[in-house]
Amino acid sequence: MKKDPCILILYSSFGEGHIQASLAIKNRLASMGVHKVHLVDPLAEAHPVWNAFSRFCYIKSMSWLPGAYGYMYSRTNRVKADETHNKLIHQIGKGKLKEIIKRIKPDAVVHTFPFLGTEILKDEGEFTIPTFTVITDFVLHTRWLHEHTDRYFVATEALKQELLAAGIGGSRIIVSGIPVREAFEKPLSKENLIRKHGLNPRSKFALVSAGAFGVLADVERVTKEALRSTDFHLIIVCGRNQKLHDHLMAIFGEDPRVIILGYVSYMEELMAVSTCLLTKAGGLTLSEALSLSLPVIVYRPLPGQEQGNAETLYARGAVRIANSPGELTKELLLMQKLPNWYRIRAAMQALYRPEATRTIADEVIRVTQQTDLPIPAVTVRASRKAVRVHGYR
Known part of the structure; x- marks a missing residue:
């Protein structure tokens, strides 16, 4: 070197x-x-x-x-x-x-x-x-x-x-x-992390990630739907959206089935203790979930690259997509059934690099180290047919 x-x-x-x-x-x-x-x-x-x-x-x-x-x-x-x-x-x-x-x-x-x-x-x-x-x-x-x-x-x-x-x-x-932090590629003990974060080992957790800027759609409605329809306990990460954090605390702060957090630097630990992840479809977030084989529900994917990410992984069986509260209920219930859960995990493991x-x-x-690196002559010809267009057309 x-x-x-x-x-x-x-x-x-x-x-x-x-x-x-x-x-x-x-x-x-x-x-x-x-x-x-x-x-x-x-x-x-x-x-x-x-x-x-x-x-x-x-x-x-x-x-x-x-x-x-x-x-x-x-x-x-x-x-x-x-x-x-x-x-x-x-x-x-x-x-x-x-x-x-x-x-x-x-x-x-x-x-x-x-x-x-x-x-x-x-x-x-x-x-x-x-x-x-x-x-x-x-x-x-x-x-x-x-x-x-x-x-x-x-x-x-x-x-x-x-x-x-x-x-x-x-x-x-x-x-x-897609490169992820080293912490996502190290062995994680779910039992140890349950104790570390003071969680009930008999509960099943759904992790709700609003993204770093807290822009996941309808977090309040999503939370109410999950509490009403499933047995999941919820861990909600609001990112840097303090307004969202305070709003959810005012509504769910006393609910024993809900944990509300702001921006965290230990997402790998929260993912490791969770049964599924409800999130937006950022490329890095999906890669982190793939690294831990954590089944994902993408709720109302945003048009553009996130919709493209969601559709690409959905086609491979590696994520699920919900576009409405009714579809979200269906997908959350699906996550509670082990055969479905294992099938999604297997698809994620096949896709992950x-x-x-x-x-x-x-x-x-x-x-x-190669001072004489050859640079082939290449003409980039990205046309409408060459590159798939995701989102609104």
Whole structure:
């Protein structure tokens, strides 16, 4: 290994999954003795006010105007990767990114968010740094694609086939899985965790995760439906949505079957003690559940990549989808029947790719050692037919 290789990981705060995937890769590199790893949010660095406003609008759109977000997602997914629209998006903050790269002098750049400013700089002849893209969803959007990306890491073989259809050479695609924190890949004792958290060992728990920003739809209604229809005790994680936390505490705070939490850093422990997970369909959350073979119900998946994630895993039998309170009741009751529960777990185990962070970190370091890395000429031809469009059409 090159002495003290320097790795730059570019992420975005638009979604918690991008941050967590980046941290997982950084921690894995650290365990390999690579300590010069820089995590940078290039959009926040270049345009902090605009980035904060855009992030606020993105989060609110999940609750207020999900259809509008889904429509924009689908429309932009029909734009070819090398068209002006995508090139302009990747140009945002290019000057600041160029400054960061010159200052840090990385031996490799890893993207965990579809902002590919480094590829634009390579296109312009500014740098020849190896670049890697970790796609943090189970579906493809054209914004992830660029002809100068040296390696793509994807969740499934099906996603690899989508990239091949979009014109990406097979030697550039590695089916690694989506990187999760090391804690999700270590053995966990349910009995010990039950005692640690003071839970009743005779109860069955359904874990309700509203996401890092607490935007899962109808949490109050979901809770009432689960309490009315099933024997589950509920652990509700509200993320950073203090308003949601306080609202639920006012309604369910005295109910012995309900535990209400804010943002937690030990989701793996809560998942390990639970029978099923009711959540939104973020790529990282679904990957964490896959790592523990924890059956998932996605409630009212948001149009866009989350709907695509849910539909992709549903087709493989690895998650269930509920679009109404009635469907939710049906799915929760299904989770209480062991044959169904075991069948979903088996489908999750067949789909999961263990040690994604190790696969990614090993390849990044391997490629950085090759000073004469060949870069095949590839034309990205992501058309309407090449890339599936999820959500509103």
